[in-house]
Amino acid sequence: MPTESEIIEIRVQAALNAYSNMDPPNAALAARLHGAPPDRVYRRLKGIQSKMERKGSNRKLSDHQEAMVLAYINCMDRIGTAPLLHQVHNAAQHILKLHAPEGTEPPTLGRDWTKNFVKRHKDTTHKVQTKPMEIDRAAAHDPVDIQEWYTQYKAIKEKYGIVPCDEYNFDESGFRIRMGGKQWVITRVSDTTRLYLANKTNRDWASVLEAISGDGIVLPPAVIIKGARIMHQHLNHTDIPGNYMLGSQAAGYSNNDLAFEWIQHFDKCCAVRQQGVHRLLLLNGHGSHLTIEFAEYCEQRNIHLFAIPAHTSHFLQPLNIVLFQPFKHHHRQAVEMAVRTGCINFNIIEFLHALHGMRMATFKQLSITSGWEKTGLIPYNPELVLTKLRRQTAVTHLPTPPPLPQPRQPPCTPDTPRSLKKCIDGVYHYIRDMP
Numbered sequence: 001m002p003t004e005s006e007i008i009e010i011r012v013q014a015a016l017n018a019y020s021n022m023d024p025p026n027a028a029l030a031a032r033l034h035g036a037p038p039d040r041v042y043r044r045l046k047g048i049q050s051k052m053e054r055k056g057s058n059r060k061l062s063d064h065q066e067a068m069v070l071a072y073i074n075c076m077d078r079i080g081t082a083p084l085l086h087q088v089h090n091a092a093q094h095i096l097k098l099h100a101p102e103g104t105e106p107p108t109l110g111r112d113w114t115k116n117f118v119k120r121h122k123d124t125t126h127k128v129q130t131k132p133m134e135i136d137r138a139a140a141h142d143p144v145d146i147q148e149w150y151t152q153y154k155a156i157k158e159k160y161g162i163v164p165c166d167e168y169n170f171d172e173s174g175f176r177i178r179m180g181g182k183q184w185v186i187t188r189v190s191d192t193t194r195l196y197l198a199n200k201t202n203r204d205w206a207s208v209l210e211a212i213s214g215d216g217i218v219l220p221p222a223v224i225i226k227g228a229r230i231m232h233q234h235l236n237h238t239d240i241p242g243n244y245m246l247g248s249q250a251a252g253y254s255n256n257d258l259a260f261e262w263i264q265h266f267d268k269c270c271a272v273r274q275q276g277v278h279r280l281l282l283l284n285g286h287g288s289h290l291t292i293e294f295a296e297y298c299e300q301r302n303i304h305l306f307a308i309p310a311h312t313s314h315f316l317q318p319l320n321i322v323l324f325q326p327f328k329h330h331h332r333q334a335v336e337m338a339v340r341t342g343c344i345n346f347n348i349i350e351f352l353h354a355l356h357g358m359r360m361a362t363f364k365q366l367s368i369t370s371g372w373e374k375t376g377l378i379p380y381n382p383e384l385v386l387t388k389l390r391r392q393t394a395v396t397h398l399p400t401p402p403p404l405p406q407p408r409q410p411p412c413t414p415d416t417p418r419s420l421k422k423c424i425d426g427v428y429h430y431i432r433d434m435p
Helices: 004-021 027-033 038-045 063-079 085-099 113-120 135-139 143-160 232-236 256-271 292-300 318-340 348-362 365-374 383-396 417-432
Strands: 167-176 205-213 222-226 245-249 279-284 303-308
Touching (some): 004 027, 004 038, 063 085, 063 292, 063 303, 085 292, 143 279, 143 383, 205 256, 205 318, 205 348, 205 365, 222 348, 256 292, 318 348, 318 365
Parallel strands (some): 167 279
Antiparallel strands (some): 167 205, 205 222
């Protein structure tokens, strides 16, 4: 049902049509004949549009700039991960910054800008609420959906002619710097004796961003340490190779700025061994760091992003399947060895000192190619994964057996007036219902 404003606008349009057919034209008469406000008819004749047709006077992005925001959303959809509300807001703010005159501050977008943006583009843009996936459902993905993902993966490789050496998997692994782990030891004392190994309770955190290629090469990583800045001892007193990227962040893991710095580091490292024109980068589908700057840089450099569906890293991501678990094992070994040799403070300096050795023990060519093979990506063999998923799905959907009858409990002696009355009522009803 049209609103009052829409009804008035319909009458104004009818009055304008009547005005154009009058001889001589009379705006007041046309307005009276169709019940339209004369002042609005006069304004339309002067070329003043209605509020429904006019663009908002307080819009901060031009049509071209909003088209850039729409292009960013399209890019994220192609990757396989829709941007969050704050990511769209940040993308628009970044576009304003790019187009601001030199030496001036760009306007700041309001809190409700994204909501109004969706309203303006309601025909092509939709605000959808994501649903959390239950653990059981995540453990038994629909093989049909995974098959579709494999099909899209193969299509993008064939479209751009991407060879294994130009295909990469990227992910982030976190480390509690000072925490080792349980270890098996050989002792002459009783196996009931509890053995302890000294370990500091202070748990610093660091993240390592790794990228591996389809032909078994690991690129120099980015190491994100917890702190406000990189200290000189981080560089001068460790065995960190010069081609490692070192960054800092208050929480100890990557953020938007560090992710953008990493993609430039990645581009620089893999460009020297690039064979084709295009590269493919597989990454998890969380999208927490897929900013517009990140996406634009990849598009400019022919780096095609392809997201791994949520909750599938344990069977679709080569890094997770084969490499990250032994990586953490070698970290635990480094901590235990340092503590056994008298290091009572395995701090970030010790971690950086041991990191290169940990990576050399983990990222071997055979292990890397094994990760790609077990995911069914290189060589392309999706049935390797889909067969297991179908088996899991069949087990998950088995009918639940009926519960076993519980043995009757022996009656207990009533110890309160209420329990005695309840017992008497029960006996009474039992006798009454007897045949």
